[in-house]
Amino acid sequence: MSITYLDAIREAQAKALRDNPRVYIYGQDIATFGGAFKATKNLAKEFPGRVLDAPISEDAMVGSAIGAAIEGMRPIVEMQFADFSAVAFNQIVNQAATLYWRTQVACPITIRLPSGANPGSGPFHSQTLESIYSHFPGLVVMTPATVEDAYTMLLEAIEVDDPVIFCEHKYLYNRLKSDALPESNLPFNTARIARAGRDISIVAYSSMVHEALSAADHLHKENIDAEVIDLRCIKPLDINTVLASVARTARLLCVGESWPWGGVNSEVIASVVTQGFHLLDAPPQRINSKDTPIPFHPNLWSAHKPSSQVIAAAARGLCEW
Amino acid sequence: MLDTLNRPRRDAVRPVSREQFTNAFHWMLLARAVEEKLASLWRAGKIFGGVYLGKGQEAVSAALGVVLEPGDIFGPLIRDQAGRLAFGEAPIDVFRVYFGSRTGFSRGRDGNVHRGKPAEGYHAMISHLGSLISVVAGALLARRFKGDTGVVGATTIGDGGTSTGAFHEAINMAAVEKLPLVVVVVNNQYAFSTPNSRQFACRDLADRAAGYGVEGHSVDGTDLAECLEVLGRATGRARAGHGPQVIVASCLRLTGHAEHDDAFYMDKSLYQTPLGRDCMKVAEQFLLERRWADQSSLNAWTQAAKVQVEEAVTDAQREPLADPSIETWCPYATAKIADALLVR
Numbered sequence: 001m002s003i004t005y006l007d008a009i010r011e012a013q014a015k016a017l018r019d020n021p022r023v024y025i026y027g028q029d030i031a032t033f034g035g036a037f038k039a040t041k042n043l044a045k046e047f048p049g050r051v052l053d054a055p056i057s058e059d060a061m062v063g064s065a066i067g068a069a070i071e072g073m074r075p076i077v078e079m080q081f082a083d084f085s086a087v088a089f090n091q092i093v094n095q096a097a098t099l100y101w102r103t104q105v106a107c108p109i110t111i112r113l114p115s116g117a118n119p120g121s122g123p124f125h126s127q128t129l130e131s132i133y134s135h136f137p138g139l140v141v142m143t144p145a146t147v148e149d150a151y152t153m154l155l156e157a158i159e160v161d162d163p164v165i166f167c168e169h170k171y172l173y174n175r176l177k178s179d180a181l182p183e184s185n186l187p188f189n190t191a192r193i194a195r196a197g198r199d200i201s202i203v204a205y206s207s208m209v210h211e212a213l214s215a216a217d218h219l220h221k222e223n224i225d226a227e228v229i230d231l232r233c234i235k236p237l238d239i240n241t242v243l244a245s246v247a248r249t250a251r252l253l254c255v256g257e258s259w260p261w262g263g264v265n266s267e268v269i270a271s272v273v274t275q276g277f278h279l280l281d282a283p284p285q286r287i288n289s290k291d292t293p294i295p296f297h298p299n300l301w302s303a304h305k306p307s308s309q310v311i312a313a314a315a316r317g318l319c320e321w
Numbered sequence: 322m323l324d325t326l327n328r329p330r331r332d333a334v335r336p337v338s339r340e341q342f343t344n345a346f347h348w349m350l351l352a353r354a355v356e357e358k359l360a361s362l363w364r365a366g367k368i369f370g371g372v373y374l375g376k377g378q379e380a381v382s383a384a385l386g387v388v389l390e391p392g393d394i395f396g397p398l399i400r401d402q403a404g405r406l407a408f409g410e411a412p413i414d415v416f417r418v419y420f421g422s423r424t425g426f427s428r429g430r431d432g433n434v435h436r437g438k439p440a441e442g443y444h445a446m447i448s449h450l451g452s453l454i455s456v457v458a459g460a461l462l463a464r465r466f467k468g469d470t471g472v473v474g475a476t477t478i479g480d481g482g483t484s485t486g487a488f489h490e491a492i493n494m495a496a497v498e499k500l501p502l503v504v505v506v507v508n509n510q511y512a513f514s515t516p517n518s519r520q521f522a523c524r525d526l527a528d529r530a531a532g533y534g535v536e537g538h539s540v541d542g543t544d545l546a547e548c549l550e551v552l553g554r555a556t557g558r559a560r561a562g563h564g565p566q567v568i569v570a571s572c573l574r575l576t577g578h579a580e581h582d583d584a585f586y587m588d589k590s591l592y593q594t595p596l597g598r599d600c601m602k603v604a605e606q607f608l609l610e611r612r613w614a615d616q617s618s619l620n621a622w623t624q625a626a627k628v629q630v631e632e633a634v635t636d637a638q639r640e641p642l643a644d645p646s647i648e649t650w651c652p653y654a655t656a657k658i659a660d661a662l663l664v665r
Contacts, residue, residue, distance in 0.1 A: 054494070055490070055497055057490035057493065060491045063452055063456045064455045064456070064459030064494065067456035067462070068460065068462050068463035069459075070456070070463075071459075073463045094448075094449055094452070099439070100652060103437065103438070103439050103445050105439045107654075140658065161653075236658055
């Protein structure tokens with residue numbers, strides 16, 4: 001049996017609906033159609049009245065989820081594309097993120113963001129927005145990179161008492177496969193050593209973990225032994241695992257698909273430099289997508305985002321420092 | 322007895338009960354006493370941040386508060402002191418929040434009109450207009466999931482807030498779901514300094530209801546008896562399963578946008594129109610005409626409200642203020658996350 005990353009997301013939602021009567025899903029085209037990417041395929045049939053089609057109203061989708069969560073429900077909101085969550089930005093960052101701080105009433109909503117690019121998607125169906133949402137206190141931001149994490153972390157996201165921005169990567173939907181869904185896993189707020197190594201720490205998350213692992217394979221042939229850390233959760237950030245790795249390797253390369261300004265890479269590097277400057281033998285480096293809107297044509301798109309070749313080249317340079 | 326705008330006819334005899342009217346009037350009196358005290362505390366420098374008052378809107382706000390029933394949901398906006406009190410807010414909780422008392426709703430973390438007890442159906446607005454409507458709609462959706470029927474969720478907004486996308490998205494969504502949502506649009510003629518003529522181009526905001534496929538009502542917001550009648554009918558319609566109700570109450574903001582605003586831009590001739598009537602005076606006149614009160618009982622009620630406010634202020638001022646040394650600085654409810662932050 002082969003289970004994809006997308007199947008894992010569907011199965012996690014099915015399990016949550018089965019196990020908890022307070023769970024429901026709200027989003028555009030998710031009921032009869034099963035979602036633009038089929039992440040809710042057949043769920044409306046299996047759980048009548050609990051998988052609801054929403055009007056094209058991202059603000060009201062999130063606002064209503066907040067109201068339902070206040071009343072004890074555990075809503076899952078599917079954004080059709082991460083990019084469209086910009087329309088709900090106010091509800092997410094001003095209403096959901098501040099509710100517990102202001103009122104001591106929890107806001108357990110899960111907002112699923114189909115993130116990242118596929119070839120041909122262009123500027124408005126390709127964005128990765130974890131850096132933006134991580135900026136706001138009160139939000140939890142998860143970025144699963146594996147089939148196993150997609151499953152267990154989505155279940156944890158639904159259980160968490162705070163608003164969770166669940167960044168699921170569209171490029172991984174049908175490309176990642178696993179034999180079975182896990183019974184247990186690391187807790188969501190713990191980073192994972194995806195590949196052990198001693199020469200350089202490559203920190204990545206979401207689909208960039210796979211580019212980093214591929215780069216590590218190349219580097220291995222050149223006798224560079226790279227350690228790859230999968231952050232898994234961007235906020236809260238498990239900086240301890242990163243610092244421990246840097247203590248072993250003394251070199252840090254951060255890779256993320258979001259734009260460079262004020263992003264996850266910047267935060268990881270700032271944390272390592274401020275808390276572990278003495279551990280470093282070389283200046284930390286970062287690789288992001290280019291600082292432009294995301295191009296449509298595959299020729300441009302493949303050069304816009306970080307690739308294993310670019311990661312390997314940067315790692316090589318750092319190791320020669 | 323309704324005209325073409327679903328508005329009660331002016332010449333109709335209001336079928337209002339003495340008990341409900343005097344109850345609402347007491348909340349109006351108390352609200353005005355609370356707000357006059359807030360203004361004076363603000364002028365004395367005892368309050369940080371803005372003070373936004375509901376002078377002129379007490380009738381419609383109190384009417385909404387009294388037609389709601391226990392278990393209903395209420396999402397008040399900035400000029401709803403009367404409705405908040407009628408819905409169950411204690412005067413001391415008002416002053417606790419304005420002072421930043423450690424025992425207040427938000428313990429100094431958020432102030433003034435952003436207070437509420439959301440878990441008890443009393444929602445705490447944020448400053449972004451229109452965004453509370455979908456929250457109240459979502460709370461109603463949850464009640465439906467839980468099988469808790471026969472409740473309504475009410476929220477208010479001003480003329481300016483109707484121009485937001487959030488207003489449109491939320492009412493449309495509530496209409497699709499046929500939720501028992503009551504949206505009271507209080508058209509007080511100005512959004513901060515912007516008059517109706519620069520805010521919308523439709524004939525009457527109540528006309529918008531038809532576009533959403535919901536029931537619309539218009540009411541004279543200066544007339545408590547009419548407000549009780551129309552809001553009572555609208556909440557009844559929502560409660561009985563007829564879907565969202567939009568009520569447009571017309572009145573005039575009898576104050577600046579906030580206490581720091583002298584409202585120099587307002588068209589002073591509006592005060593001479595029926596819109597500019599003070600709803601307190603209109604209600605007092607009604608009580609006297611019906612012989613439900615005489616001048617001495619009105620004076621006694623007003624005095625009692627002032628005493629109640631003084632006591633609340635005195636008690637709230639004794640309480641310790643928000644204190645950074647005991648603040649957790651943790652915005653997360655999840656134990657696993659909070660514990661890790663608090664260790665640091």
